[in-house]
Structure formats: structure tokens, C-alpha cells
Amino acid sequence: xxxxxxxxxxxxxxxGFSSYxxxxxxxxxxxxxxxxxxxxxxxxxxxxTQNRVSAAPVVVTREHLLKERKLQLVVAxxxxxxxxxxxxxxxxxxxxADLAARYFKxxxxxxxxxxxxVIGEFLPLPKIEKGIEELSRLLPAQxxxxxxxxxxxxxxxxxxxxxxxxxxxxxxVHLGGIAKGSGMIRPNLATMLSxxxxxxxIDALAxxxxxxxxxxxxxxxxxxxxxxxxxxxxxxxxxxxSGVEAREKDPVFSLFREALFWLTQxxxxxxxxxxxxxxxxxxxxxxxxxxxxxxxxxxxxxxESPLVxxxxxxxxxxxxxxxxxxxxxxxxxxPPKVSLQINGVTLVExxxxxxxxxxxxxxxxxxxxxxxxxxxxxxxxxxxxxxxCDLSLDYVRINSHYS
Amino acid sequence: xxxxxxxxxxxxxxxGFSSYxxxxxxxxxxxxxxxxxxxxxxxxxxxxTQNRVSAAPVVVTREHLLKERKLQLVVAxxxxxxxxxxxxxxxxxxxxADLAARYFKxxxxxxxxxxxxVIGEFLPLPKIEKGIEELSRLLPAQxxxxxxxxxxxxxxxxxxxxxxxxxxxxxxVHLGGIAKGSGMIRPNLATMLSxxxxxxxIDALAxxxxxxxxxxxxxxxxxxxxxxxxxxxxxxxxxxxSGVEAREKDPVFSLFREALFWLTQxxxxxxxxxxxxxxxxxxxxxxxxxxxxxxxxxxxxxxESPLVxxxxxxxxxxxxxxxxxxxxxxxxxxPPKVSLQINGVTLVExxxxxxxxxxxxxxxxxxxxxxxxxxxxxxxxxxxxxxxCDLSLDYVRINSHYS
Numbered sequence: 001x002x003x004x005x006x007x008x009x010x011x012x013x014x015x016g017f018s019s020y021x022x023x024x025x026x027x028x029x030x031x032x033x034x035x036x037x038x039x040x041x042x043x044x045x046x047x048x049t050q051n052r053v054s055a056a057p058v059v060v061t062r063e064h065l066l067k068e069r070k071l072q073l074v075v076a077x078x079x080x081x082x083x084x085x086x087x088x089x090x091x092x093x094x095x096x097a098d099l100a101a102r103y104f105k106x107x108x109x110x111x112x113x114x115x116x117x118v119i120g121e122f123l124p125l126p127k128i129e130k131g132i133e134e135l136s137r138l139l140p141a142q143x144x145x146x147x148x149x150x151x152x153x154x155x156x157x158x159x160x161x162x163x164x165x166x167x168x169x170x171x172x173v174h175l176g177g178i179a180k181g182s183g184m185i186r187p188n189l190a191t192m193l194s195x196x197x198x199x200x201x202i203d204a205l206a207x208x209x210x211x212x213x214x215x216x217x218x219x220x221x222x223x224x225x226x227x228x229x230x231x232x233x234x235x236x237x238x239x240x241x242s243g244v245e246a247r248e249k250d251p252v253f254s255l256f257r258e259a260l261f262w263l264t265q266x267x268x269x270x271x272x273x274x275x276x277x278x279x280x281x282x283x284x285x286x287x288x289x290x291x292x293x294x295x296x297x298x299x300x301x302x303x304e305s306p307l308v309x310x311x312x313x314x315x316x317x318x319x320x321x322x323x324x325x326x327x328x329x330x331x332x333x334x335p336p337k338v339s340l341q342i343n344g345v346t347l348v349e350x351x352x353x354x355x356x357x358x359x360x361x362x363x364x365x366x367x368x369x370x371x372x373x374x375x376x377x378x379x380x381x382x383x384x385x386x387x388x389c390d391l392s393l394d395y396v397r398i399n400s401h402y403s
Numbered sequence: 404x405x406x407x408x409x410x411x412x413x414x415x416x417x418x419g420f421s422s423y424x425x426x427x428x429x430x431x432x433x434x435x436x437x438x439x440x441x442x443x444x445x446x447x448x449x450x451x452t453q454n455r456v457s458a459a460p461v462v463v464t465r466e467h468l469l470k471e472r473k474l475q476l477v478v479a480x481x482x483x484x485x486x487x488x489x490x491x492x493x494x495x496x497x498x499x500a501d502l503a504a505r506y507f508k509x510x511x512x513x514x515x516x517x518x519x520x521v522i523g524e525f526l527p528l529p530k531i532e533k534g535i536e537e538l539s540r541l542l543p544a545q546x547x548x549x550x551x552x553x554x555x556x557x558x559x560x561x562x563x564x565x566x567x568x569x570x571x572x573x574x575x576v577h578l579g580g581i582a583k584g585s586g587m588i589r590p591n592l593a594t595m596l597s598x599x600x601x602x603x604x605i606d607a608l609a610x611x612x613x614x615x616x617x618x619x620x621x622x623x624x625x626x627x628x629x630x631x632x633x634x635x636x637x638x639x640x641x642x643x644x645s646g647v648e649a650r651e652k653d654p655v656f657s658l659f660r661e662a663l664f665w666l667t668q669x670x671x672x673x674x675x676x677x678x679x680x681x682x683x684x685x686x687x688x689x690x691x692x693x694x695x696x697x698x699x700x701x702x703x704x705x706x707e708s709p710l711v712x713x714x715x716x717x718x719x720x721x722x723x724x725x726x727x728x729x730x731x732x733x734x735x736x737x738p739p740k741v742s743l744q745i746n747g748v749t750l751v752e753x754x755x756x757x758x759x760x761x762x763x764x765x766x767x768x769x770x771x772x773x774x775x776x777x778x779x780x781x782x783x784x785x786x787x788x789x790x791x792c793d794l795s796l797d798y799v800r801i802n803s804h805y806s
Contacts, residue, residue, distance in 0.1 A: 053730030053738050053754075084726050086739060086755045119723020120756045230727050306709065306794075307802055314803025320522020323487050324633050327456030335456050336489060351456075352489040353523045391709075393799050399710055400717025400795075 003167035004259070010161030011036060011145035011176040016241040017197045018140035019178075021151025024131025026079035026117075026124055031151035033131040035100070036074040036195055037139045041110050042237040043201075044071035045208040047215045049232035055083035055119075056093040058233060061112040064097070068109050069204035071237050074195055075100045075135075076114035076152050077128060078180075081191070083119045083230040092123045099129050103136035114233050116154055116180065116191045149178040152193050155398055156180050160270040162263050168252045173200045173242045175256075177263050181271040192219060194234045194267055200256055201240030206248045210257050211236050218264035222272050222387050234264075272387040277394030280312055282371045282387070286326075289382035294331040296384040298375070301329035309391035312371060317362035319347045326375065337378035343368055406570035407662070413564030414439060414548035414579040419644040420600045421543035422581075424554025427534025429482035429520075429527055434554035436534040438503070439477040439598055440542045444513050445640040446604075447474035448611035450618045452635035458486035458522075459496040461636060464515040467500070471512050472607035474640050477598055478503045478538075479517035479555050480531060481583075484594070486522040486633040495526045502532050506539035517636050519557055519583065519594045552581040555596050558801055559583050563673040565666050571655045576603045576645045578659075580666050584674040595622060597637045597670055603659055604643030609651045613660050614639050621667035625675050625790045637667075675790040680797030683715055685774045685790070689729075692785035697734040699787040701778070704732035712794035715774060720765035722750045729778065740781035746771055 011019045021034040046065050048058050065071065075096065082089050093113050101108035115123070149159035163176040179194035215234055246253040273281045284303045289295035302308055305325040311318040319340055326333055335351035345365040346354045414422045424437040449468050451461050468474065478499065485492050496516050504511035518526070552562035566579040582597035618637055649656040676684045687706045692698035705711055708728040714721040722743055729736055738754035748768040749757045 051727060051730035052734075052736045053726050081723070084723055084738065084751070084755055086753060089755075119721075119726060120751075230723075230730060306798070310799050310802035313799065316803065318522070320484070320487055320633075323456050323522060324454060327454035327633060331455075333455045335487065348487070348523075350489065352487055352492075391799060392803075393796055395709070396713050396716065396794060396796050396799055399713035400719065 005165045007163040007165060009145055009176070010149060010163050010178045011197055012143060013163040013165070013176045014174040014197045014199050016040065016199060016239045017237070018143035019145050019148035020135055020138050020143055021147035021149070022131055022134055024134070025127040026077060031147060032077055032079045033128065033135065034076045034148040034151035035132070035135040035139060036148060036197065037104065038072050038237055038239050039140065040239060041070045041072045042239040043204050043207055044069060044235060044237045045204060045211045047212060047234045049230060051230050053084065053230050055081055055115060055231040056085055056089035057082055057113040057115045058231060059090055060093040060097060061114065061233065064109050064112060070110055071112050071235065072106045072110040073100055073104050074112045074114065074235060075132060076193060077123070078152050078154055079117040080115060080121045080123055081117045081119045081231050082115040082123050085120065085122055088122065092125060095125060096123060096128055100132050103132050112235055114193055114231070116152060116193055116231050119230060145176065145178060152178070152180045154180065154191065155276050157274055160267055160274070162266045164259055164263060166255050166259055168244050168255065171242055171244050173244050173256065174198060175259050175263050177267055179267040179271060181274050192232045192271065194219065196234070196236040196263065198236070198238045199240065199242040200238050201242070201245040202238050202256070206246070206253070207236060207238055210260060213257070214260045214264045217261055218268040219271070221385060222268045269387055272389050275389035276398045277392040278389030279392050280369055280371055280390045282312060282373065282389055283385055284388065285372070285374045285383065285385045286377065287374065287383040288377040288380060290332045290380040291382040292384055293382070295382040298326050298329045298331045298377070299384045299386040301325045302373070302375070303386045303388040306391055309388070312366070313390035313392045315363060315366040317342065317347060317359070317366055322373065322375065323348065332379060333377055334379055339376045339378065341374050342366060343372055408568045410566040410568060412548055412579070413552060413566050413581045414600050415546060416566040416568070416579045417577040417600045417602050419443065419602060419642045420640070421546035422548050422551035423538055423541050423546055424550035424552070425534055425537055427537070428530040429480060434550060435480055435482045436531065436538065437479045437551040437554035438538040438542060439551060439600065440507065441475050441640055441642050442543065443642060444473045444475045445642040446607050446610055447472060447638060447640045448607060448614045450615060450637045452633060454633050456487065456633050458484055458518060458634040459488055459492035460485055460516040460518045461634060462493055463496040463500060464517065464636065467512050467515060473513055474515050474638065475509045475513040476503055476507050477515045477517065477638060478535060479596060480526070481555050481557055482520040483518060483524045483526055484520045484522050484634050485518040485526050488523065488525055491525065495528060498528060499526060499531055502535050506535050515638055517596055517634070519555060519596055519634050522633060548579065548581060555581070555583045557583065557594065558679050559677055561677060563670055563677070565669045567662055567666060569658055569662055571647050571658060574645055574647050576647050576659065577601060578662050578666050580670055582670040582674060584677050595635045595674065597622065599637070599639040599666065601639070601641045602643065602645040603641050604645070604648040605641050605659070609649070609656070610639060610641055613663060616660070617663045617667045620664055621671035624788060625671045672790055675792050678792035679801045680795040681792030682795050683772055683774055683793045685715060685776065685792055686788055687791065688775070688777045688786065688788045689780065690777065690786040691780040691783060693735045693783040694785040695787055696785070698785040701729050701732045701734045701780070702787045702789040704728045705776070705778070706789045706791040709794055712791070715769070716793035716795045718766060718769040720745065720750060720762070720769055725776065725778065726751065735782065736780055737782055742779045742781065744777050745769060746775055
């Protein structure tokens with residue numbers, strides 16, 4: 001697809017959208033409130049946490065989205081998750097949406113709210129109101145996707161923004177996205193927020209379908225520590241300003257689908273790269289499984305094993321831990337058929353230590369910042385890839401003193 | 404049961420059994436080979452790892468045990484696990500059993516072998532042969548359950564031995580057991596070895612049944628990091644020397660069952676206490692679940708959540724992480740019905756922060772070395788308790804440089 005272009009930055013690339021982030025006083029001296037505004041109601045879709053304990057903003061945003069399948073404004077805060085806050089939490093999330101609707105002069109059903117941070121605390125509504133008021137004065141004139149991204153970060157160490165464009169019949173379609181991690185990341189999401197905008201014209205059902213597909217191929221492949229948060233949310237808004245309309249059978253729809261896959265996969269990889277305390281980005285590929293589902297289960301069990309993850313941190317080629325993780329994952333496995341390689345060095349053949357591989361060669365392969373572990377179970381065609389990071393001393397440091 | 408008596412030490416309390424451990428040269432300057440000998444063939448039962456990648460000694464010992472349901476000798480080494488070693492590994496394990504049979508002059512089918520340590524390396528048979536020869540000269544005269552226990556330790560920081568006796572119709576029945584942990588501990592076991600001996604007279608099928616029950620109530624409730632090893636094994640040998648015979652319907656059988664439960668539970672708690680890098684022993688009890696199975700799943704998800712475990716290490720009363728873990732465990736949960744307490748301090752009521760509990764009070768409750776977390780889901784009668792430990796900086800230090 002020669003017309004593809006990866007762009008710098010995130011949301012600012014897409015016409016009709018403006019975003020900004022400010023410090024409203026929830027966290028000390030850091031951005032903690034973001035808004036993403038569209039100059040008209042945009043077709044929208046969302047994917048939400050599967051956690052049974054879902055946070056108030058998830059409940060309220062899902063409600064708004066399902067009613068109209070349109071959004072015009074996203075307001076997100078960090079510092080307080082507004083989760084496990086009962087009826088009052090729901091009421092607070094509604095108030096947050098209503099305040100935003102009033103200051104930005106949009107219908108409150110077109111407002112999405114999102115929160116991330118400590119569970120169990122109530123939203124500091126006066127601070128949020130002041131912040132919303134400030135944002136409503138700044139936007140759309142003063143826009144900065146970067147400032148918005150910074151406002152949704154918690155323990156993230158770098159802002160995550162991606163954008164690209166592609167051409168279609170002389171017109172250009174843009175996509176931009178931002179995301180935050182970085183602990184509690186796991187399939188079916190985890191304090192994982194991602195907001196994506198595009199100027200493609202598309203109907204709500206098609207958008208919903210392709211977003212779900214993209215999330216399965218991207219965010220749902222990421223695991224940092226097996227924990228899933230109460231607040232996860234991926235939203236996409238499409239305003240049609242490019243003048244390109246895509247229907248599900250159109251060739252341009254395939255182009256968009258691929259572009260969205262790329263965008264969400266890049267953001268998802270960034271989440272794994274920035275897993276709490278991560279020193280390595282790790283891709284675990286299990287192939288040759290009986291089914292794709294078994295490959296998935298095997299890959300996740302390896303990617304979430306603390307013993308495997310600490311060995312990766314220590315650059316210790318302790319492949320036995322990978323074998324042990326596969327063995328306990330519950331999938332079909334015939335040890336004499338298993339082979340395993342890390343960054344191209346074959347460590348296991350026929351379920352045993354590969355002949356001729358020295359300890360130094362194995363260690364060398366593990367020194368890289370990006371590791372690719374490929375396990376071939378040798379009994380079928382099922383394949384699945386998962387992205388994760390290592391388990392470092394800093395992960396424990398960060399998470400033992402958070403709240 | 405007034406006749407119960409907790410005894411010092413482990414295996415040495417039981418007549419007819421002798422055990423010892425020595426350094427045969429696998430590990431540097433530490434005991435690495437143990438033998439447990441009975442002066443006659445004893446009725447025996449075992450429970451083995453559920454890991455699909457099971458180590459060679461597990462295969463061989465299971466084979467011997469199923470043939471005769473009797474054992475007379477257990478030989479166990481640490482340092483090398485003899486797992487993922489293919490056909491040669493199986494052959495090596497047989498050779499180890501045959502060598503032991505020859506030097507100790509017992510039938511090779513009455514020999515159990517066990518190994519723990521690094522996966523993927525072959526057994527150093529010449530060293531093991533020398534060690535077996537030495538042990539065969541020392542036993543039964545020079546016996547020490549403590550030395551045997553030390554020989555099966557890997558990253559364990561203290562030896563785990565328990566013993567007790569009870570009276571029955573003027574006679575005394577003894578039980579003694581040893582165990583090793585301490586990473587890779589998880590239901591369906593994990594490099595977890597435990598050897599138990601008793602002088603009760605009992606038939607093999609009854610012994611098998613009661614051992615499985617005891618393991619479910621003890622070792623299968625322990626989780627350190629969710630990993631399960633390739634080498635786990637719990638063996639029990641009963642030689643009848645007490646003169647007390649127990650049949651399954653006898654009152655003395657119930658006494659024995661309770662004694663075995665106590666013994667295995669104490670050993671299991673020791674495993675959690677000595678989880679790699681552990682600074683706290685944690686009991687997670689989930690009650691009020693729809694079913695016992697759901698309580699079990701909820702308790703394990705909480706006990707294995709890295710975010711929960713790091714918070715416990717940091718003495719951070721971040722109960723939101725416990726709620727989030729329950730929420731993603733897949734069990735039925737109605738947030739407004741959930742309450743949660745740690746060491747008697749109620750932190751959550753009606754799914755929200757409990758009123759009137761200060762941060763200091765909550766922190767204080769977490770400073771203890773032993774934590775009891777009780778979650779009441781409030782929707783049923785299912786209950787399950789799990790034992791675990793916190794996730795500390797030392798866990799990562801130990802496991803990033805192991806092999």
C-alpha cells in the first residue's frame with residue numbers, strides 16, 4: 001500500500017478534532033485532565049473492560065455510546081479511577097459528563113468520560129469542573145495531542161501517540177490515536193485507555209465491528225502482569241471530514257481496517273514496551289498448537305509466568321521455565337515435538353536442550369532490548385502471538401508503594 | 404483429641420525409618436542428595452505433578468509405585484531436575500533407582516527417585532552413584548531427618564519438618580514429614596517435594612485416598628507465583644510398626660486422617676511462608692461465593708495477582724486491586740454486596756471504602772508478618788482458603804539469576 005504514510009504525533013493530524021490536557025489539581029504538578037473535541041457529532045464505537053467490577057465512567061460512557069452511537073467530546077482524568085465508588089460514583093461520572101456538556105455546549109449524551117488512577121476514591125468534582133471550564137476556553141484554538149496524552153498517563157514513562165494517513169481516489173484519510181498503560185495490562189484490557197480519531201466517513205455498526213477486530217489483534221494481545229483493570233476503554237470517533245465514505249464491502253474499508261490494525265498494534269506494542277519497570281519488550285509466539293485457542297493459552301501462560309519474566313529480566317536463558325509454563329497451561333503438548341528459539345537461537349529441539357548451543361551464545365541472544373520467543377509445539381497449525389515485557393526489580397518498587 | 408502430640412523434628416520420630424542427606428558434588432558445598440530408608444517394604448502412595456511436561460523421576464517413580472504400591476527407599480537429589488531430558492533422562496532416572504537398589508540391597512521396584520533443580524541438564528550419574536554408595540554405608544545407623552531435608556532444599560531459606568503422634572488403644576502412631584518449596588509453587592504442586600512416613604498399618608488404596616484428600620486440603624491451596632513445576636511429588640510410606648491397623652471405616656482411620664491433614668497443612672503453610680523472597684505469609688479466604696469452585700477461583704486470582712502481592716509487600720492497603728482481581732476472575736460478583744477485611748479491619752463494605760476507617764488504621768493492620776484477607780461476596784455459601792506470600796524485590800533478585 002504505497003500511499004500509506006506514518007505521521008508524527010497523534011490526534012492533531014485529523015481535521016475537525018482538537019485535544020488538550022491540563023493540570024486541574026488531582027495529581028501534584030502533572031497534567032491530569034484531558035479533553036478531545038470534535039467540531040460536530042462523530043460516529044463512534046467503543047470496547048470496554050470485561051472486569052465484573054467495572055468503574056463508574058465505564059458504565060456511563062457505555063450507556064451514552066449505546067444510545068446514539070455518536071460522540072462529540074471525550075473528557076478523561078488521571079489520579080482517581082472512580083471505581084468501587086457505588087451509586088455515588090455513577091452519579092459523579094454523570095455530573096462530570098454533564099459539566100463537560102454544559103461548558104463545551106454539546107449534548108451530554110455525546111460526551112464520554114474516562115478515569116484512571118486509584119480505586120475507591122471519589123472524584124474531586126470541584127477541581128474537575130474548574131479544569132473542564134479551562135479546557136472549554138482553550139479548545140479548539142489551542143490544541144495539543146501530546147498534552148492530552150500526558151494528562152491520561154499514570155505510571156507510564158512515555159506518552160503513546162501514533163498517526164498515519166492513506167490516500168483514496170485523490171483524497172486523504174487520517175487516523176490518530178493515543179493510549180496509556182502501563183501496569184494492570186491484560187486482554188480484555190486493563191487500566192488501558194486509548195482514544196482514536198479518524199476523518200473517514202463510516203457507519204456506526206461497521207466502525208464497531210472493525211474496532212472489536214482491531215482490539216483483538218492488538219490490545220488484547222498485550223499482557224504485563226495478568227491483571228485487568230476496572231476502567232479500560234478504547235474509543236474511536238469518525239467524523240467523515242476526509243470526504244471518503246467507506247462501506248463494509250468497499251476496497252477502501254480494507255485499507256482503513258489495515259490502517260487501524262497498524263495503529264492499534266503500534267500503540268499496543270508501546271504499552272508492552274512501557275510495562276511497569278520493563279527493561280525488555282518481549283513477543284511470545286506459540287505455533288504448531290492443536291488450535292489457535294490452545295496457542296493463545298500457551299502464549300499467555302508463558303508471557304505471564306513470573307518465573308519466565310524474571311529470567312528474561314536477568315537475561316538468563318532458563319528455557320526450562322518456558323517448558324514448565326507450557327506444561328501447566330493445560331494445552332496439548334508432546335514434549336519430544338517441541339522446539340524453542342529466542343531471537344533466532346534454537347535452545348530446544350525435540351523437547352530437550354538443542355545440541356551445539358553454548359551458554360554464551362544463548363545469553364548473547366537475550367541481551368537485546370527486544371526479544372522474540374518462538375515455540376513450535378509441532379502438533380498442529382494453531383498460532384498466536386502475545387506481547388509482554390520482563391518482570392524487573394522496578395516493577396516491584398513501583399507497585400509496592402502506589403496508592 | 405487429647406492424645407495428640409506435636410513432636411520436634413521430622414522423619415526421625417517414626418520407627419523403622421531412617422534418613423540422611425549428604426553433599427555428593429552437584430551443588431557447591433551444600434547437601435544435595437538424600438535417602439529415606441525403611442527397614443522393610445512399606446505400603447506407599449503418591450501424588451504427582453499435573454504438568455504435561457513431567458520430569459523423568461516423576462515418570463519412573465509413578466511407574467514403580469503403581470506396580471507394587473510399596474516402597475522401601477526414596478532417593479532425592481537437588482541441583483538438577485532431570486526434566487526436559489528426553490529418553491536419556493528417563494534412562495538416567497532408572498539408573499539412579501537401580502544404583503540405589505544395588506547399594507541398599509532392596510528391590511529396584513521399591514525405590515522412588517526424585518529430583519529438583521535446573522531443567523534441561525542431565526543427572527551427573529557418577530557423582531550420584533558415589534553419593535548413594537556413601538548413604539548406603541551411613542544408613543540406618545547414622546540418621547538425621549534434618550540433613551535429608553537440607554539435601555532437597557533449593558532456594559528454600561529454612562528446612563521444613565513436621566511430626567506428631569497420637570495414641571490408640573494403648574499404642575502410639577507416629578507421622579513425620581519433610582518438604583521443600585519455594586518458587587514455582589502452585590496447586591497441582593510445583594517444585595514441591597514432600598516425603599511423609601508413618602508407622603500406621605494401612606492398606607494401599609486407603610492410603611492413596613487419604614493422601615489425595617490431604618494434598619487437596621494443603622499443598623494444593625498454596626500458591627507462590629502461579630507457576631507449577633515439572634517435578635512435584637508427594638510420597639507417603641506406612642510400615643505398620645506401631646501395631647495399629649486402620650481400616651477405612653475405623654475410628655482410628657479418622658484420627659490418622661486428621662493427623663495427616665494437620666501435618667500436610669503445616670508443611671504447606673511453611674512453603675508459603677518461605678515463598679521466594681517472601682516477607683509475609685498471607686491467607687486469602689473468599690466466602691459467600693456462589694459455589695466453592697468460584698470461591699477457589701476468586702481466592703487464587705487474588706493470591707496470584709502481582710499487583711495485589713506487591714501492594715502487600717509495600718504494606719499498602721490498596722484494596723482496589725483485590726476488588727479488580729476478583730472482578731476479572733470470571734466468577735459471579737455483585738459489587739454492592741462485597742465486603743473485605745484484612746487482619747480484622749474492614750476496608751470495604753457494600754463494594755465501597757468502609758466508612759470510618761482511616762488510612763493509618765489500615766496500614767497498621769498490614770504491618771503484621773501474617774495477613775489474613777477475608778472477602779465476603781455476599782451471594783452464596785461457597786468458601787475457599789488459599790495460602791500465599793507477598794511479591795518482594797528479593798523474589799525478582801532470586802529469580803532473575805537462577806540457572
